[in-house]
Amino acid sequence: MSGAACTAARDAAPELALGILDGQARAEVLLHLATCPHCQRYLDEMAAVADGVSCLAPELEPPADFARRIDSTIRGARRRSVRRWVTTVAVTAAAAAILSITVVRVIDFHPTSAHPVAAPALRSVAMVGSNGLQVGHVAVSSSSPASVVVNVDYNVPDGTYSLQVRQPSGTPRTVGTITITGGHGQWTGAAPLPPAQGVSLDLVAPSGSVVCQAAVNQAQATS
Amino acid sequence: MWSVADDALVAGMATGDPDAASAFVERFQRRIYGLAYTMLGDVRGAEDVAQEALLRAWRHAGVYDPRRGTVVSWLLTITRNLAIDTMRVRRPIAIDPDAVLAWSPPAPGRGPAEAALVSDDAGRLHQAIATLPGEQRRAIVLAGIVGLSAREVSEREDIPLGTAKTRIRTAMQRLRLALTEEHTE
Known part of the structure; x- marks a missing residue:
């Protein structure tokens, strides 16, 4: 300091x-x-x-039916969500049953080849935008280079942004681009994350401004 | 029925409780619509922004973190960002900062946290803003309520960027001082 x-x-x-x-x-x-x-x-x-x-902006009465329309949207979406959930559970259960049968048969066929392989550890890091609001999250694996999944789901304007790894010293390095549509976007890829504190993964607008960032670094990811 | 704290209401929404969502909309719709209308100046645009803000709050209730701010400020930030996006697509901003301040302070809200905020800080802030020099008052309204950046304030007020930043900073420092003094009295 x-x-x-x-x-x-x-x-x-x-x-x-x-x-x-x-x-x-x-x-x-x-x-x-x-x-x-x-x-x-x-x-x-x-x-x-x-x-x-x-909070100093005045309170005003919205047009009639405003609250009722939002209420209908929410309740309608919830009903669809419940239906989707039931369908997903059914499909997943069926898939799990098929998978378990397949795995059993493979193991039966190659009884000595089923060596367990440890998956790289994953860590989830909040992606934070203006005003400190969380706009999404980043999952980072402990492997090198790290496997990275960026999920943006809130408060970022639609558009295409570059993803940059930024260190406290040194120039930012672009590792990919992410497109936000309807407020949502996802990017999956590999990124070399230096094992140093203060490394962040930034979403950068074409203007060069940092829209949001996640404090990722390899030291934290492996902890 | 829903005399619960604001963040408890958001927690209820996050669990998918539609009654909590209804109570949330009822509690905040006037504030959200009021901000959107203040920024956009037309009924249709304000209605679209207010509706989207409330739906986003419902969809993302699970990521709301009370440690990062109150429900009111979270919701107003969502609204302000949506309104800014709308304004930049449609047309130059036609708001008069002096007209915004001509309105009275907001009426007491329905949530306990909001009511406390209104009864304490909002009244004091309104009073403190009224005592600021005119150019600082305009800068803080444009930046703090309308959500313009310092560069946009400088263009709108036809002043250098550095002057706009100084006006915003000085106004915020004076308001902070006013609130701090009130709290320590």
Whole structure:
């Protein structure tokens, strides 16, 4: 922690708290906050002010039927979800039965070849966007290079973003692209994650701004 | 029937309880619609944004983390982001920050946390914002309620980016001080 870093973080804290700080500046502040409880406390106070300011917009009565329409959507989706769940359970049960029969036959046919292979350990890391909201998660394996699954399911505008591994020192390295459609997106691939603290996997907009990031590093992934 | 805390209501939604979802919509619809209308200035757009915000909150109730902020701020952030996306697609923002502040502070909400927030901090903040110099007041409304970035504030107000950042920062620092002083009195 240095005086200059604290000064820079505190200067940027109001914009970060309001959710309007973009790109590299936000990433740098977030990295500093992870190691500086004093600045984190200052940001928390700014966030309380930002929350209060948002609440100053007036309450207004929505058009008639507004709540009823949302209620119908939710209850309708829930009924469809229950039907899908029942179908999924039935299909999964059938698949499991078929698989178990197949496995038994394979083992019977090759009785000495069934060596158990340990799967790489997986760790789930939150992907965090502006205002500290969780927008998805990243699953990272302990293998090298790590197998990575990125799931975004909330609060990221539709579009194509690059996925970059960023270290506290050094230039970011692009490992792939992810397309968000209807607020959702997934990417699966391999990524070399340096065994150092402070490594993040960032979703970067074409403008270069960091939309959200997950604090991944190999040291944590193997713990 | 649903005089439960806001985060308990979200927890109920996360379990798939449709009655919890109905109570959630009833509790927050005016606040969400009010923010969307303030930002967009038209009924149809505000209705679309408010509906999508409430449905997103329902779909993602399971990832809500009370340690990261109140339900109200979570929901307002969703709404604000959706409204910003809509505004940027449709047209330049036509909101008048002075008109936003001409409204009274919001009426007490229906959730205990929201009611506490309104009765304490919102009234104080409204008062503190009123004492800010005009240019800082406009900057904080544009950034904090409308959700404009410092660059957008600078373009809208026709001032250098550094000046816009300074106005936002100074206003936030003064408001923080006002709240801190109130709490320590």
